[in-house]
Amino acid sequence: MNNLQLNKEGKLHHFITIEGLSKEILTEILDTAESFLGISEQPVKKVPLLRGKTIVNLFFENSTRTRTTFELAASRLSADVLSINIATSATSKGESLLDTIRNLEAMHVDMFVVRHAISGAGHFIAQNTAPHISVINAGDGQHAHPTQAMLDMFTIRQYKHDFKPLKVAIIGDILHSRVARSQIQALNTLGVKEIRVVAPKTLLPSHVEQLGVKVFNTMEEGLDDLDVIIMVRLQKERMTSALLPSEQEYFKCFGLTEERLKLAKPDAIVMHPGPINRGVEIASSIADGPQSVILQQVSNGIAVRMAIMTLTLQNKGDSV
Amino acid sequence: MDNNSLKISTLLAKLESELKQLISKRKLKNPLMIGIHNGGGWIAEKLHHRLALQEPVGIIDISFYRDNFSQTETFSQVKPNLLPQQMEGRDIILIDDVFYTGRTARSALNAIFDYGRPRQVILAVLIEQEGREVPLRPDCSGQTLLLANNERINLTGPEPLALDIQSPDKQLTAA
DSSP, rough: GGGBBOTTOOBBBBBBOSOOOHHHHHHHHHHHHHHGGGGGGGSSOOOOOTTOEEEEEEEESSOOOHHHHHHHHHHTTTTTEEEEGGSSGGGGTOOOOOHHHHHHTTTTTTTEEEEETTTHHHHHHHHHSOOOEEEEEEETTBBBBBBHHHHHHHHHHHHSSOOOTTTEEEOOTTTOOOHHHHEEEHHHHTTEEEEEOOGGGSOOOOTTTGGTTTSSSSSHHHHTOSSSSEEEEEEOOOOSSSSOOHHHHHEEEEEEHHHHHHHTTTTEEEEESSSOOOOOTHHHHHSSSTBBBBHHHHHHHHHHHHHHHHHHHHHHOOOO | OGGGGGOOHHHHHHHHHHHHHHHTTTTOOOOOEEEEEHHHHHHHHHHHHHTOSEEEEEEEOOGOSSSSSOOOOOOTTTTOOBBOOOOOOOOEEEEEEEESHHHHHHHHHHHHHOOOOEEEEEEEEEEEESOOOOSOOOOEEEEEEEEOOOEEEEEEOOOOOOOEEEOSSSSEOOO
């Protein structure tokens, strides 16, 4: 099923999920992003690589950081970028997703960047769109958020250089986190030594250990000797039943505090895909502290998205 | 063709003397030398030293400015441009190792003009190989060559700099 992302030559044409992508493809994305990193630091933050291409951001779900960095990434590659506000679009007048796609195709666009509350939305669009159009998943339901996972991998490589010896933990609301799922797949493919998930039992998907992770239910055990700490947000908006007593109680047991951070290696980095809930999953002093690379993740997000846009648009799709 | 005609030190000496004349004829003020990554960068370092220019050599990588996006193999080794903040109104000496079709020079000019409007740009290359595809040509060159269709010039470096002419049946090397 994931071969949908690759064309006949095995090159990346859509970017929907990390699942099924080889270590070589992930490394090519990271290496290409490395090249793009410099552009954002130049006085002229633009290259003409995607001049003449039209990229449509289709965000059926709210997002500030992801949408903005996709817009900036497209602009810095000289593509024309259009962000459609679904709330005021024809979709709210009853137009189906496929009809929206057909209409945009008729406007000769080259790429859809899709965020949707339903898992599989990106996959569905990739399956049903014209062969010359690339689809990038910018988050679908609880399924995947592969560009976020790649910018996290890029940030880890930037600070730690080699994936092989690393112990990495993802901490927090794993159950609702599409980011965590994509991160686990990417970390496994890139071959880190150990992946842990740390969360209360109510916030872990069932059979999570089958994803190739070690499960911990206390911070004290889970943080020991870590190189990389990835905090994920408590997704209150997706919680439909009483999974937690209270936010205060959650912070008391699973919040990242100064004290707990000392359990990890002294040079451990602290990451968070944002938006952060200060005092819920992470103490302010850590989010703003010397081990935090949270804002670096945001900067890297532009370069990584530039790389993914370039690679997918470079590789033509197959006619179906 | 004989080996001696491709001796790098001879080519550099000729380029140096031509550039000196051109700098004075065109009245270049505090010229900024820019090498095109990577061969052009190596040649620029040599000429910069010979001409005793003040400002450090600038480097541009034109990979993002090429005209064959869909045929480019990879963008994973592109280097950031190293250019001074102020490019507006400057006199620029653009350096490359080989001028062949002219497409690289076209890309380099586009990249430079993105940084501001230079007062003038001159183009100097170690070797001008016949085969232009766009209406551009270098202002000075160490040597002009007419090669067979299957022959390619290849510069290796930075130390030592060496030029190869590669063809299926023979290989000429010069250092």
